[in-house]
Amino acid sequence: MNPAVNESENKLQTYTFEVEGGNFNAAGTVSTRIKSILKQMQMPDDVVRRSAIVCYEAEINIVSYAKRGTIHLTVSPDKVIIEADDEGQGIPDINLAMQQGYSTANQQIREMGFGAGMGLFNIKSYSDKFDILSEVEKGTFLRIIIERHIS
Amino acid sequence: MKLSEVKEILNADVIVGEDKLDIEVKTAFGADLMSDVLAFAKAGSMLLTGLTNTQVVRIANVLDIAAIILVRGKKPPAEAISMAKDLHIPILTTKYILFETAGRLYAKGIVGCLEKVESGSERI
Numbered sequence: 001m002n003p004a005v006n007e008s009e010n011k012l013q014t015y016t017f018e019v020e021g022g023n024f025n026a027a028g029t030v031s032t033r034i035k036s037i038l039k040q041m042q043m044p045d046d047v048v049r050r051s052a053i054v055c056y057e058a059e060i061n062i063v064s065y066a067k068r069g070t071i072h073l074t075v076s077p078d079k080v081i082i083e084a085d086d087e088g089q090g091i092p093d094i095n096l097a098m099q100q101g102y103s104t105a106n107q108q109i110r111e112m113g114f115g116a117g118m119g120l121f122n123i124k125s126y127s128d129k130f131d132i133l134s135e136v137e138k139g140t141f142l143r144i145i146i147e148r149h150i151s
Numbered sequence: 152m153k154l155s156e157v158k159e160i161l162n163a164d165v166i167v168g169e170d171k172l173d174i175e176v177k178t179a180f181g182a183d184l185m186s187d188v189l190a191f192a193k194a195g196s197m198l199l200t201g202l203t204n205t206q207v208v209r210i211a212n213v214l215d216i217a218a219i220i221l222v223r224g225k226k227p228p229a230e231a232i233s234m235a236k237d238l239h240i241p242i243l244t245t246k247y248i249l250f251e252t253a254g255r256l257y258a259k260g261i262v263g264c265l266e267k268v269e270s271g272s273e274r275i
Contacts (some may be wrong), residue, residue, distance in 0.1 A: 018268070024229070035213065045194070052213040053189060088248030113202045122190050134209030 013041070015073040019062045021088065023048045024112060025064040030071050032038040034082070041075060047148050054144045055072045058084035058120045059097040064109050065089055066139060077148070079128075091134040098124065098132075152176060152260065153157035153243060153274045154218055155199070160255050161220065167232055167240025168218065172249040176217050181253050185210055191252035192216065199252050203227040208234045208242075216240065 015037065026053040035052040043051075055071060062069035066088025074081040092099045100119050105115025124130045129145035155172035158165060165172070181199035185206060192198060194215035200207060203225045211219050218241040219228065227235070227245060235242050245252055258274040 012252045025205060028206060028213070031213055032209065049194060049213075049215060056209070057189065112206055113183060113188075114206075115185050116186035118186035118190050120231055121184075133250075 011077070013075045017071045017073070019066075019069045019071060019084075019086075021058055021063060021065075021067040021069070021086075024063055024108075027059050028056055029068050030059050034071075034073055037078065038075065039072070041079075041081065044074070044148060047080060047146055050146050052083060053126050055082050055084075055147070057123045058082065058142055058144070060114055061119055061140070062086045062088070064114070066107060079148055080146045081142045082142075082146070085139070086146075087139045088139075090136040091132075092136050092139055094132055094134055116127045154243075156235070156259070157218070157256065157261075158243055160259055161243070161247055161252060163243040163262060166234040166242040166244055168239075168243075171218075171239070171241045172204060173256040174217060174241075177261065179220075179253070179261050180264045181222075181238070181249055182250075186255060189214070191265060196264040197217075197256075197261070199249060199256075201225055203231060205231045205234050207231065208238065210237065210270075211240045212238045218243060220245060220252065222247060224253045234235060 031052050034055050035048055038048045038051055068084035069084060069086030072083040096102050100121045101117040103115045103117035109115040125146045128147040131143040134140040154174050154176055154180050175194040176197050178207040182188050183201050188210055192214050195217050197218045197220050198211055198216045199220045199222055203221060208231050213222055224246040227242060
């Protein structure tokens, strides 16, 4: 195998972004950044788009339900990994929270057009692999993997 | 059709993107529920909505929306306008209500970016 190719296959790029709870004006900035990073790396359009959507949903969740959080982006030639880790209220019943239409959003969130109970469902449907861990009063951790499908 | 034709059909004012009126648009999605926009709107479509906050612009960017068409005469706040300029997303505003806006565009050949959802679980 060509050693140059091998080297690029092992190459991982990682980025970390802070997200502030309650700051709706800044919500979405990480997603915009991730989108431009992935575009610059010449990832395929569908990978860029799906990554931006899941990151946006994760950001909105942190802003809506947590004090603070971080989003980690890991990019390898064949996949994108997005991990969202927050210090927040946590989710008592993950199965219920994953259902379409279930939401605990308050009025402020709803007035902005969110809180329809589509967030986690959307994240799952746009991901190739989706893991969620949550502890009430501690926080929530999401790991989303988006694969680059070789066509 | 070109975005300039959309402007004519809707008798719309251009708030951002006077220089982008020659882009081609074929499809649209209309909703005030941003959660549904994220679930169903497709890249390259126009977004017809009555919501004007900055998150609408963010979502348009995330989804590669071709243009935001604000209905019911809505005017976006200054922060949304400057964000749309930075992200190069055209914003038009029309006095027509959402139903009329969609109907007038449909009559001239613009179609939905999807026709209907399948068991509520449509994706990309």
